[in-house]
Amino acid sequence: MLIVGERINTSRPKVGPAVEARDASFIQDMALKQAQAGASMIDVNAGTLVNEEPEALVWLVNTVQEVVDVPLCIDSPNPVAIEAALKACRKKAMVSSVTAEKERYEKITPLVKEYGASIVALCMDESGVPDSAKDRIAIAERLVADLTRDGIPREDIYLDVMVRPVSVSARDGIEALETTRGIMQGIPGVHTICGLSNVSFGLPLRKLLNRAFLCILMGAGLDSAILDPLDREIMAAIYAAEALLGKDEFCMNYIAANRDGKLSV
Template sequence: MFTIIGERINTTLNQVKDAVEKRDADYITNDVKKQTQHGATYIDVNAGARIGHEEEDIKWLLEVVQKATDLPLCIDSPDPAILEMAYDLVEKTPMVNSISLEKDRFDPMVSFLKGKECRIIALCMDDSGMPKSAEDVISRAKAIVKELENIGMKRNDIFVDPLIQPLSVDGNNGPIAMEAVKTIMQDLEGVHTTGGLSNISYGLPQRKIINRIFLVMMMANGFDSAIMDPLDKDIMAALKTGEMIAGHDNFCMNFIKSVRSGEIKA
């Protein structure tokens, strides 16, 4: 089944940032409950936007979010020390976002991950910068999966992020992502692929339709997870329809249930 990492509890979003500043637990609770009800698999929690306040903010968020849902969390920070602190506060086996091949990030993250029970998002980034081709993404994916396996992580717990980049910057970024995902899923059997779906449409009009079509095309190439908004009814409809067409919905029951409930409409 497709893994949906609910992206909405992120202080880069103004409403979330305001709620965190004001310690508005009701706003966060209501949003998390909606994500849970609408099909999220994990709730992503990111408190990195308020510089100098990340530690206190994520501690507060983790307490509020875990009271609002039984779902596991994706703890999300660029700071390995914050991730390690947050890991000790979660009640269920989390997903950790993220590790990359950048030395300053890789070394402390490997030290942190050894012996930990968690899933990990592995970014196809190294010290040379963002990947410029599908070959770059694939080679980095193979390298980071090998390193994670060396410390005992199982492929089923590794979610490779090909680093989806905007079409507005380079029209080849869509084909690069699709080619990379297809090869990763074939050559690294057992791993998952995920990423920030909406990155593809940055800077373009009518972003939601771009995201929907891109999701289905990525799924056709093996993409089995996304960091996305489960409250977007249209993209969830595209996801459930794509799952059915790909043969991942026995007797089409999930699709039929969603139509009957009004979640999928023509």
């Protein structure tokens, strides 16, 4: 399971001021804690700093890379900021994100190819996010066809199944689940990913819903997620789900996590 640590985002109350003040120790502490908790990749997002996003994003990349050795996810819709950040990355990065919207696709995809990055591709187009899994899968098929045609290997494509709040529509969880299953069964060689916490927006005990939904999605084949790795219960659930789904030979990772005190119920 590829775990993208979500905490370094300037929309979060303490992160935004820290980035504006160029408080390296605060950001580095957050990056270290996420990596130590099991994040495979660290997301960096300076999207709320509209007037200085490229500079802030480069500063984040350099600051985080000083203390962790995991790759970074460059999280921005701004091609100028994305390119500046990619130039600063020491390891193969991930870019979040493209969609099937023509203008956005044409501006970001060449950067992904030039810098050899992987890409998060959202299952949406000019009309927005489709309500049905069938329509999301159709967009996913089109995105994969376009991305591979433009030189992006299938193994570098992470299709975002578009998790939305179940508090808004009771069907939204099911549609994300069916989108995940349809992509993993019907589009070989690609990955699926989601912004997990969207599912619980507006509801009490959000971590409980996030944890349960992640395990359900993993059963449908989800192999990547953007989440908070400092949530010990959700990380424990990942170890348990991988053991139960045959993704952990002889349950060795689960046993090691228990030995290291990482399992929590």
